[in-house]
Amino acid sequence: MQINNIYRPSPKNMSFGVGNRSSEFHSEVRRVRREGSYIYEEFMPTGGTDVKVYTVGPEYAHAEARKSPVVDGVVMRNPDGKEIRYPVLLTPAEKEMARKVCIAFRQSVCGFDLLRSEGRSYVCDVNGWSFVKNSHKYYDDSACVLRKMLLDAKAPHLSSVIPPTLPWKVNELVQPSEALTRQGSGINGTFGQSEELRSVIAVIRHGDRTPKQKVKLKVTEERLLNLILKYNGGRPRSETKLKTAVQLQDLLDATRMLVPRTRPGLESDSEAEGVEHAEKLRQVKAVLEEGGHFSGIYRKVQLKPLKWDKVTKSDGEVEERPVEALMVLKYGGVLTHAGRKQAEELGRYFRNKIYPGEGTGLLRLHSTYRHDLKIYSSDEGRVQMSAAAFAKGLLDLEGQLTPILVSLVSKDSSMLDGLENASTEMDEAKARLNEIITSSANAVDTNGSQEFPWTVDGAGLPPNASELLPELVKLTKKVTEQVRLLAKDEVEQLTERSLYDIIPPYDQAKALGKTNMDVDRIAAGLPCGSEGFLLMYARWKKLERDLYNERKERFDISQIPDVYDSCKYDLLHNAHLNLEGLNELFKVAQALADGVIPNEYGINPKQKLKIGSKIARRLLGKILIDVRNTREEAISVAELKNNQDHALIENEDTEAKSKNSHKNDEIRKSSTMSDTSMDQDDDDDDKEPKYRLDPKYANVKTPERHVRTRLYFTSESHIHSLMNVLRYCNLDESLQEEESLVCHNALERLFQTKELDYMSYIVLRMFENTAVALEDPKRYRIELTFSRGADLSPLQKKNSEATSLHQEHTLPIKGTERLQEVGSYLTLETMEKMIRPFAMPPEDFPPATPAGFSGYFTKSMLERLVNLWPFHKQTHSSGK
Numbered sequence: 001m002q003i004n005n006i007y008r009p010s011p012k013n014m015s016f017g018v019g020n021r022s023s024e025f026h027s028e029v030r031r032v033r034r035e036g037s038y039i040y041e042e043f044m045p046t047g048g049t050d051v052k053v054y055t056v057g058p059e060y061a062h063a064e065a066r067k068s069p070v071v072d073g074v075v076m077r078n079p080d081g082k083e084i085r086y087p088v089l090l091t092p093a094e095k096e097m098a099r100k101v102c103i104a105f106r107q108s109v110c111g112f113d114l115l116r117s118e119g120r121s122y123v124c125d126v127n128g129w130s131f132v133k134n135s136h137k138y139y140d141d142s143a144c145v146l147r148k149m150l151l152d153a154k155a156p157h158l159s160s161v162i163p164p165t166l167p168w169k170v171n172e173l174v175q176p177s178e179a180l181t182r183q184g185s186g187i188n189g190t191f192g193q194s195e196e197l198r199s200v201i202a203v204i205r206h207g208d209r210t211p212k213q214k215v216k217l218k219v220t221e222e223r224l225l226n227l228i229l230k231y232n233g234g235r236p237r238s239e240t241k242l243k244t245a246v247q248l249q250d251l252l253d254a255t256r257m258l259v260p261r262t263r264p265g266l267e268s269d270s271e272a273e274g275v276e277h278a279e280k281l282r283q284v285k286a287v288l289e290e291g292g293h294f295s296g297i298y299r300k301v302q303l304k305p306l307k308w309d310k311v312t313k314s315d316g317e318v319e320e321r322p323v324e325a326l327m328v329l330k331y332g333g334v335l336t337h338a339g340r341k342q343a344e345e346l347g348r349y350f351r352n353k354i355y356p357g358e359g360t361g362l363l364r365l366h367s368t369y370r371h372d373l374k375i376y377s378s379d380e381g382r383v384q385m386s387a388a389a390f391a392k393g394l395l396d397l398e399g400q401l402t403p404i405l406v407s408l409v410s411k412d413s414s415m416l417d418g419l420e421n422a423s424t425e426m427d428e429a430k431a432r433l434n435e436i437i438t439s440s441a442n443a444v445d446t447n448g449s450q451e452f453p454w455t456v457d458g459a460g461l462p463p464n465a466s467e468l469l470p471e472l473v474k475l476t477k478k479v480t481e482q483v484r485l486l487a488k489d490e491v492e493q494l495t496e497r498s499l500y501d502i503i504p505p506y507d508q509a510k511a512l513g514k515t516n517m518d519v520d521r522i523a524a525g526l527p528c529g530s531e532g533f534l535l536m537y538a539r540w541k542k543l544e545r546d547l548y549n550e551r552k553e554r555f556d557i558s559q560i561p562d563v564y565d566s567c568k569y570d571l572l573h574n575a576h577l578n579l580e581g582l583n584e585l586f587k588v589a590q591a592l593a594d595g596v597i598p599n600e601y602g603i604n605p606k607q608k609l610k611i612g613s614k615i616a617r618r619l620l621g622k623i624l625i626d627v628r629n630t631r632e633e634a635i636s637v638a639e640l641k642n643n644q645d646h647a648l649i650e651n652e653d654t655e656a657k658s659k660n661s662h663k664n665d666e667i668r669k670s671s672t673m674s675d676t677s678m679d680q681d682d683d684d685d686d687k688e689p690k691y692r693l694d695p696k697y698a699n700v701k702t703p704e705r706h707v708r709t710r711l712y713f714t715s716e717s718h719i720h721s722l723m724n725v726l727r728y729c730n731l732d733e734s735l736q737e738e739e740s741l742v743c744h745n746a747l748e749r750l751f752q753t754k755e756l757d758y759m760s761y762i763v764l765r766m767f768e769n770t771a772v773a774l775e776d777p778k779r780y781r782i783e784l785t786f787s788r789g790a791d792l793s794p795l796q797k798k799n800s801e802a803t804s805l806h807q808e809h810t811l812p813i814k815g816t817e818r819l820q821e822v823g824s825y826l827t828l829e830t831m832e833k834m835i836r837p838f839a840m841p842p843e844d845f846p847p848a849t850p851a852g853f854s855g856y857f858t859k860s861m862l863e864r865l866v867n868l869w870p871f872h873k874q875t876h877s878s879g880k
Contacts, residue, residue, distance in 0.1 A: 757788060
């Protein structure tokens with residue numbers, strides 16, 4: 001198991017691990033040893049960074065941070081093999097920690113390791129001072145301490161008069177910085193050489209996934225009903241969720257006892273409902289047995305009691321027990337090998353294209369603490385793994401995804417998950433959509449103009465939608481029947497000698513680390529990924545059954561996106577099965593889905609804006625916090641630079657000693673301002689650890705350059721919702737005199753786009769024009785771009801490039817498109833004004849750290865830990 005990716009003493013002998021590692025991630029190890037004297041510490045997210053601190057006496061403290069871009073225990077090194085460290089500024093609280101450590105250990109020079117996690121700092125190791133030998137600041141601080149010791153001994157009257165700054169440092173001229181690589185030549189045009197990129201905010205959809213599946217069945221079997229009381233604390237009317245390996249194993253054991261040994265044939269006397277129930281139980285069993293063990297985060301079961309009865313126990317006591325429940329099994333929706341590859345490639349694209357003028361220089365910005373990166377994800381496993389794969393490509397990392405996910409990705413389900421806030425409005429939109437599609441006249445509202453075709457109700461629906469529905473049902477049945485025959489062959493082979501004897505069952509946990517398809521399964525004629533033919537048939541049979549109710553002669557248009565999803569998946573991943581009619585079904589499903597999916601989030605622009613603002617309200621609020629913090633930080637840096645320039649001018653004036661004294665005060669004040677402004681957090685709501693480069697000792701030519709990146713990985717719903725707010729925000733009553741944030745040309749392209757596919761994204765880049773006054777609204781410019789995501793053309797073309805991509809089961813990602821006219825100028829002030837009515841106010845965001853939180857260890861735990869360590873006056877920490 002991965003305890004942490006931080007240096008940690010071995011509990012056995014209190015020595016350090018091998019090389020630079022004290023632990024490693026083992027994907028196959030799933031049990032934690034609980035016997036013996038080992039202490040398993042709670043994981044502390046640090047962003048893959050630890051801070052080395054040394055003190056020279058209680059007054060002087062210096063820190064150098066090491067960022068591990070590989071995260072999996074490998075440290076970035078120079079060509080000569082030495083670790084790369086960069087000086088960072090300590091906060092006042094951390095300086096007080098350094099003073100106390102120095103006093104407690106009675107060492108004039110003392111080193112220790114510091115962890116920054118969730119807005120707090122922790123001393124995790126006290127050691128020697130070998131790492132200071134290559135630090136310039138160590139020698140400066142030592143000189144100051146030595147000088148103070150001499151003055152205290154021989155001239156105490158001067159000790160309090162002479163400033164603590166070295167004289168040659170006072171008169172030292174600032175080194176000329178390299179010519180900054182200006183980043184104003186953005187996608188929307190060139191705005192001069194005085195612009196600097198300050199922030200990149202991106203909202204990104206997850207990568208290619210398997211179809212999402214759901215099995216619903218009513219259960220009355222006592223073995224299954226007993227699980228409700230077992231796992232919900234004995235509450236007979238409460239819902240139970242089964243997610244853990246132990247819970248799912250219990251369910252599997254019960255299901256195995258209930259699944260019939262044989263399937264009844266057509267001549268069987270079994271009732272149709274009983275046959276269907278047995279088939280669903282068999283499907284549940286197949287899903288739970290998939291992969292040979294419970295791993296990952298892609299299977300979960302809900303048991304919802306429907307009926308109850310009172311039962312008299314043996315002791316005469318009466319208790320209530322459930323007698324019928326609804327079982328809902330959700331599975332699938334797993335990131336595929338193609339999805340991981342897409343995410344990694346998009347990360348590399350961002351590194352080289354979204355940060356123009358930087359290229360691989362982004363890695364240097366990141367490693368020198370001038371790139372403030374935070375990555376957020378929803379709670380869905382496919383979204384989390386997409387975020388980790390993207391981070392791997394963005395930062396050029398190595399190793400497995402799980403350690404990257406744990407170290408760099410933060411989950412925020414309240415911001416990036418869920419549609420509950422807009423469920424009523426979405427139900428209304430779907431009802432109106434059903435009315436439009438199933439109407440024989442296809443009654444589309446014609447109130448919109450020809451110039452703005454996206455303003456009508458149901459815009460984008462094909463005019464012959466009602467005629468396409470019967471064709472969709474017919475082709476779905478055709479494909480389902482072919483998969484049924486394949487599933488029947490598989491069952492017959494399983495009774496004799498299974499293909500799985502030759503090809504082992506698909507292991508989803510191992511698949512998460514792959515970027516290539518399983519060629520052995522493909523060669524054996526099996527479906528790609530984790531599906532067997534039985535589950536593949538269950539998927540298509542459910543679509544056939546739900547799409548059209550023959551008894552009621554009713555279409556369910558909510559199934560259209562699912563049919564399209566399955567078509568797209570099988571065309572890309574299971575083309576080798578040669579399912580006849582699948583191409584035709586894909587074309588029909590795509591024509592309908594292109595109209596249905598966008599309209600599920602609002603049947604017209606005003607409804608799209610209302611639904612979008614409800615779904616993305618928290619995300620919009622967070623984006624506004626991000627740009628506000630970036631602006632405030634940029635203003636602080638600009639004011640600080642002005643103060644330092646003023647101090648340098650005064651430094652050249654040699655009129656009188658009083659002037660010199662005042663000059664020294666100004667320098668000390670400037671230095672204090674530097675520490676204070678860089679030490680203080682920017683009040684970011686996430687309270688993540690901040691690392692600020694110390695410009696005086698960084699050996700970096702442009703320490704003032706700083707870029708903030710916020711990446712939000714989410715699902716299709718949030719991408720549509722955010723885009724709808726951006727393009728229709730001016731329809732709000734308070735903003736009707738304003739123009740849309742999206743230009744007319746882009747509105748037309750978005751109307752034609754229809755689908756925002758896997759890895760689609762919206763990017764907001766904020767530039768600062770340093771030639772403009774701080775108070776001028778044009779100081780900060782916003783650029784909005786987007787990508788449609790996966791390019792479906794390889795599924796439709798027959799050229800060699802399409803064939804190659806098709807054979808690799810991977811679709812390329814479309815490039816970035818503008819949402820503004822070339823040369824247009826959107827100020828930060830205008831963007832905030834347009835988005836604020838739909839965003840969660842900053843004061844409504846809950847604090848990241850719970851009230852009363854006092855650290856990771858209780859007082860009793862700390863006392864136990866202290867008792868394990870024999871501190872005494874003569875104890876000194878040895879260097880490593």
